[in-house]
Amino acid sequence: xxxxxxxxxxxxxxxxxxxxxxxxxxxxxxxxxxxxxxxxxxxxxxxxxxxxxxxxxxxxxxxxxxxxxxxxxxxxxxxxxxxxxxxxxxxxxxxxxxxxxxxxxxxxxxxxxxxxxxxxxxxxxxxxxxxxxxxxxxxxxxxxxxxxxxxxxxxxxxxxxxxxxxxxxxxxxxxxxxxxxxxxxxxxxxxxxxxxxxxxxxxxxxxxxxxxxxxxxxxxxxxxxxxxxxxxxxxxxxxxxxxxxxxxxxxxxxxxxxxxxxxxxxxxxxxxxxxxxxxxxxxxxxxxxxxxxxxxxxxxxxxxxxxxxxxxxxxxxxxxxxxxxxxxxxxxxxxxxxxxxxxxxxxxxxxxxxxxxxxxxxxxxxxxxxxxxxxxxxxxxxxxxxxxxxxxxxxxxxxxxxxxxxxxxxxxxxxxxxxxxxxxxxxxxxxxxxxxxxxxxxxxxxxxxxxxxxxxxxxxxxxxxxxxxxxxxxxxxxxxxxxxxxxxxxxxxxxxxxxxxxxxxxxxxxxxxxxxxxxxxxxxxxxxxxxxxxxxxxxxxxxxxxxxxxxxxxxxxxxxxxxxxxxxxxxxxxxxxxxxxxxxxxxxxxxxxxxxxxxxxxxxxxxxxxxxxxxxxxxxxxxxxxxxxxxxxxxxxxxxxxxxxxxxxxxxxxxxxxx
Amino acid sequence: xxxxxxxxxxxxxxxxxxxxxxxxxxxxxxxxxxxxxxxxxxxxxxxxxxxxxxxxxxxxxxxxxxxxxxxxxxxxxxxxxxxxxxxxxxxxxxxxxxxxxxxxxxxxxxxxxxxxxxxxxxxxxxxxxxxxxxxxxxxxxxxxxxxxxxxxxxxxxxxxxxxxxxxxxxxxxxxxxxxxxxxxxxxxxxxxxxxxxxxxxxxxxxxxxxxxxxxxxxxxxxxxxxxxxxxxxxxxxxxxxxxxxxxxxxxxxx
Ligand SMILES: Cc1cc2nc3c(=O)[nH]c(=O)nc-3n(C[C@H](O)[C@H](O)[C@H](O)COP(=O)(O)OP(=O)(O)OC[C@H]3O[C@@H](n4cnc5c(N)ncnc54)[C@H](O)[C@@H]3O)c2cc1C
Ligand code: SF4
Ligand code: FES
Numbered sequence: 001x002x003x004x005x006x007x008x009x010x011x012x013x014x015x016x017x018x019x020x021x022x023x024x025x026x027x028x029x030x031x032x033x034x035x036x037x038x039x040x041x042x043x044x045x046x047x048x049x050x051x052x053x054x055x056x057x058x059x060x061x062x063x064x065x066x067x068x069x070x071x072x073x074x075x076x077x078x079x080x081x082x083x084x085x086x087x088x089x090x091x092x093x094x095x096x097x098x099x100x101x102x103x104x105x106x107x108x109x110x111x112x113x114x115x116x117x118x119x120x121x122x123x124x125x126x127x128x129x130x131x132x133x134x135x136x137x138x139x140x141x142x143x144x145x146x147x148x149x150x151x152x153x154x155x156x157x158x159x160x161x162x163x164x165x166x167x168x169x170x171x172x173x174x175x176x177x178x179x180x181x182x183x184x185x186x187x188x189x190x191x192x193x194x195x196x197x198x199x200x201x202x203x204x205x206x207x208x209x210x211x212x213x214x215x216x217x218x219x220x221x222x223x224x225x226x227x228x229x230x231x232x233x234x235x236x237x238x239x240x241x242x243x244x245x246x247x248x249x250x251x252x253x254x255x256x257x258x259x260x261x262x263x264x265x266x267x268x269x270x271x272x273x274x275x276x277x278x279x280x281x282x283x284x285x286x287x288x289x290x291x292x293x294x295x296x297x298x299x300x301x302x303x304x305x306x307x308x309x310x311x312x313x314x315x316x317x318x319x320x321x322x323x324x325x326x327x328x329x330x331x332x333x334x335x336x337x338x339x340x341x342x343x344x345x346x347x348x349x350x351x352x353x354x355x356x357x358x359x360x361x362x363x364x365x366x367x368x369x370x371x372x373x374x375x376x377x378x379x380x381x382x383x384x385x386x387x388x389x390x391x392x393x394x395x396x397x398x399x400x401x402x403x404x405x406x407x408x409x410x411x412x413x414x415x416x417x418x419x420x421x422x423x424x425x426x427x428x429x430x431x432x433x434x435x436x437x438x439x440x441x442x443x444x445x446x447x448x449x450x451x452x453x454x455x456x457x458x459x460x461x462x463x464x465x466x467x468x469x470x471x472x473x474x475x476x477x478x479x480x481x482x483x484x485x486x487x488x489x490x491x492x493x494x495x496x497x498x499x500x501x502x503x504x505x506x507x508x509x510x511x512x513x514x515x516x517x518x519x520x521x522x523x524x525x526x527x528x529x530x531x532x533x534x535x536x537x538x539x540x541x542x543x544x545x546x547x548x549x550x551x552x553x554x555x556x557x558x559x560x561x562x563x564x565x566x567x568x569x570x571x572x573x574x575x576x577x578x579x580x581x582x583x584x585x586x587x588x589x590x591x592x593x594x595x596x597x598x599x600x601x602x603x604x605x606x607x608x609x610x611x612x613x614x615x616x617x618x619x620x621x622x623x624x625x626x627x628x629x630x631x632x633x634x635x636x637x638x639x640x641x642x643x644x645x646x647x648x649x650x651x652x653x654x655x656x657x658x659x
Numbered sequence: 660x661x662x663x664x665x666x667x668x669x670x671x672x673x674x675x676x677x678x679x680x681x682x683x684x685x686x687x688x689x690x691x692x693x694x695x696x697x698x699x700x701x702x703x704x705x706x707x708x709x710x711x712x713x714x715x716x717x718x719x720x721x722x723x724x725x726x727x728x729x730x731x732x733x734x735x736x737x738x739x740x741x742x743x744x745x746x747x748x749x750x751x752x753x754x755x756x757x758x759x760x761x762x763x764x765x766x767x768x769x770x771x772x773x774x775x776x777x778x779x780x781x782x783x784x785x786x787x788x789x790x791x792x793x794x795x796x797x798x799x800x801x802x803x804x805x806x807x808x809x810x811x812x813x814x815x816x817x818x819x820x821x822x823x824x825x826x827x828x829x830x831x832x833x834x835x836x837x838x839x840x841x842x843x844x845x846x847x848x849x850x851x852x853x854x855x856x857x858x859x860x861x862x863x864x865x866x867x868x869x870x871x872x873x874x875x876x877x878x879x880x881x882x883x884x885x886x887x888x889x890x891x892x893x894x895x896x897x898x899x900x901x902x903x904x905x906x907x908x909x910x911x912x913x
Binding site: 046049050053064065066067068069071073074083085121123124125126127128129130132133134135136137138139140141157158160162163164167170171172174175177178184186209238239240272273275276277278280281401402405406408471472475520522523564566567571572574575 | 721852
């Protein structure tokens with residue numbers, strides 16, 4: 001059994017007690033301690049900035065050309081916090097409870113409670129940085145609702161919340177760069193963890209412009225490298241998002257937890273053809289006002305506006321009257337798949353459902369008229385609709401524009417077509433309460449770790465977690481480790497461990513480029529994605545998973561004997577970068593299937609067809625699977641399973657019910 | 660929307676690295692669907708090049724949804740191509756028709772040296788932000804979020820300026836390679852908010868000084884930046900920047 005080092009005592013006081021008793025490093029010593037941060041998304045940028053402010057010597061890495069472009073920039077809908085500004089009954093406990101329940105009782109209570117506690121500080125910090133959150137006319141902060149909750153606790157900046165939060169963290173980071181506390185390495189990719197005496201002591205990074213390998217020492221290494229959704233090839237993640245940093249750490253001894261827990265987001269723009277390179281999310285916030293439906297008749301080919309109200313099936317409202325269109329993501333995605341599989345899908349592919357704004361536009365239009373003090377009876381329908389469109393535009397304008405650019409259809413006039421797509425990965429590197437992996441001195445923050453979302457993440461909670469980890473958790477917990485490191489001088493990068501790690505990376509790059517086969521990296525990535533999506537996607541079963549493992553192993557063989565990588569190692573070579581990432585995705589893909597096979601229950605985003613209730617809802621088996629599955633790498637295609645038992649001391653797990 | 664397929668000729672800038680000279684090369688792609696994005700068309704071309712044993716064309720991209728600011732192609736004489744308020748990655752092939760010849764170049768500006776093919780170095784933008792594009796508030800120093808009410812109009816205007824994605828299209832569009840639109844967006848974002856007030860003067864002076872040091876040109880008010888900006892950052896921000904600069908300079912002279 002794995003020990004998560006959860007502090008003892010009452011859940012409400014654990015974090016306060018921890019902060020009151022953890023070891024501290026005095027300011028003079030902080031200057032002597034070096035910390036490496038891999039990643040500049042919300043988790044990495046906030047951690048690097050905060051540690052720089054504290055006085056540590058920080059080096060921060062990202063593969064994009066600027067830290068500001070990390071994938072977090074794309075987050076749309078919002079960030080949760082238990083502020084209860086709406087006076088609608090929210091509290092730290094309720095946010096904690098919703099997150100545990102939303103995660104289908106597979107997350108760690110102590111971590112989630114801490115997350116809910118610090119959520120309020122995040123909003124304050126971001127406002128102080130000048131993040132332009134949406135506001136009401138009175139000048140105070142505005143909130144919207146998100147799936148899986150019945151309160152309004154989501155803070156937002158139109159449909160660009162991630163961008164605004166990341167720019168805030170990026171600016172804080174650049175300030176530390178200017179002050180000389182942080183050194184920034186853009187267009188660099190971490191390719192190995194350097195281990196000395198059983199501790200993480202640095203990294204090998206490749207300068208992506210020159211192709212040169214570099215050695216960097218750190219007393220501690222923080223991986224804030226994001227999620228692995230691109231294992232599916234098609235996902236809402238940025239093209240460069242990858243698992244490589246986490247995977248290298250895994251191979252150096254960091255356990256990988258719950259890899260099969262992946263989130264399929266219900267509202268994305270459907271695939272339009274084989275050329276598709278990525279999928280675009282339509283924010284969950286759209287489910288606040290949009291209504292999801294399919295025709296009641298199978299294979300109905302009429303245009304949506306020609307289908308009368310009584311011939312539409314608002315299946316979420318029908319199946320889940322209490323939460324309606326705002327059920328959690330896993331539930332909404334499966335319901336869409338169920339309708340499409342049963343032959344009710346729409347659009348040319350029939351793999352889509354409608355997200356309709358007509359009712360919301362009319363409702364907002366009426367409210368505007370009433371606000372203007374006018375009599376509804378005297379106003380034309382056209383005017384109501386026009387006013388309603390303006391309101392919708394202010395709230396969701398950029399999303400509607402994005403939809404129109406991609407599909408060429410105007411969503412103010414015709415309902416959007418949407419379908420579920422891979423979006424987020426709850427699994428990741430196993431970390432203890434202090435965010436340390438099973439490798440001493442190696443931490444994982446943000447989407448790269450597994451810690452807070454159990455088997456399903458609620459909307460607007462990833463931004464919260466990334467910033468919680470970076471701004472408010474790691475500055476304390478890292479001190480508890482580094483306090484004992486003040487006696488250790490920086491290790492020279494001439495040390496044999498650095499030389500050996502660099503050689504391993506160089507050899508691997510040479511092997512890759514010298515394969516000189518016939519098949520492009522992209523082709524392998526697409527094939528991998530198809531295997532994982534078909535067999536380890538929205539629904540999984542024993543036979544399919546076993547087949548997938550065999551298929552992935554076969555793909556791996558072909559990759560290492562037939563991949564074709566043009567260009568050279570010592571130059572700017574995006575195909576080579578991609579090849580290394582796809583090689584790691586292939587290995588991860590196998591582990592995902594293995595994990596999904598091991599977990600013979602359905603929970604959250606993990607749906608095993610063998611384990612469902614009579615009406616097709618996910619059926620957990622708490623007696624057998626109330627644990628985190630943490631996998632230890634044990635050589636090629638080989639893993640040992642370790643378990644962290646989940647103890648629910650405050651919340652009593654029950655069958656999730658959104659009806 | 661009716662879909663159609665097209666064959667296209669592409670004239671693309673190829674340059675091995677920053678030290679060598681570049682040149683245009685011609686390529687042909689066939690059966691391109693009008694539903695593809697412009698970058699997906701480039702994916703098709705690159706797969707074709709790899710299959711033929713040639714080097715694929717290097718270009719920057721990441722989010723492919725118009726928000727990270729990484730993509731940066733100069734298409735038929737316009738940064739990000741023909742559509743208004745749009746990034747390269749969001750440009751779709753229905754903007755073109757069968758038989759078209761499309762010319763694709765990198766951003767051209769002294770402050771943005773070419774790294775390879777269509778990829779340029781925009782780190783000058785990071786250094787401009789480092790010069791003052793922030794509020795100096797350490798983690799943990801904040802008061803309650805609602806303790807600072809902000810007039811909605813100012814909050815909205817600050818947000819409109821903060822939407823800049825740092826892509827550099829404004830620089831590429833400007834005949835002087837001026838970075839004024841980018842800089843003014845950041846200065847406006849922070850000048851419009853009470854949080855930005857304490858450093859208001861030093862911020863604008865330091866950021867402008869850094870911009871000049873990086874080798875960006877002067878602004879002669881041609882408006883090309885605003886017309887090309889994918890996030891429709893308004894040129895009125897440049898007017899605000901000039902005011903801010905003027906009043907900061909007056910204070911500094913005291
Ligand atoms: C389209 C979309 C919309 C979303 N909307 C929301 C939302 O509204 N609310 C919400 O809460 N969540 C949302 N999410 C989820 C959320 O955005 C992410 O989970 C979160 O931003 C991840 O942040 P991160 O800091 O962990 O990682 P990322 O932002 O992914 O950053 C990873 C960083 O690591 C670097 N990196 C990775 N590997 C290496 C390497 N080997 N070497 C060097 N650097 C490396 C990258 O360069 C990057 O800087 C959304 C996600 C998507 C895809
Ligand atoms: S001002 Fe517009 S064009 Fe210039 S960098 Fe910002 S978003 Fe790009
Ligand atoms: S790739 Fe991100 S804006 Fe175009």
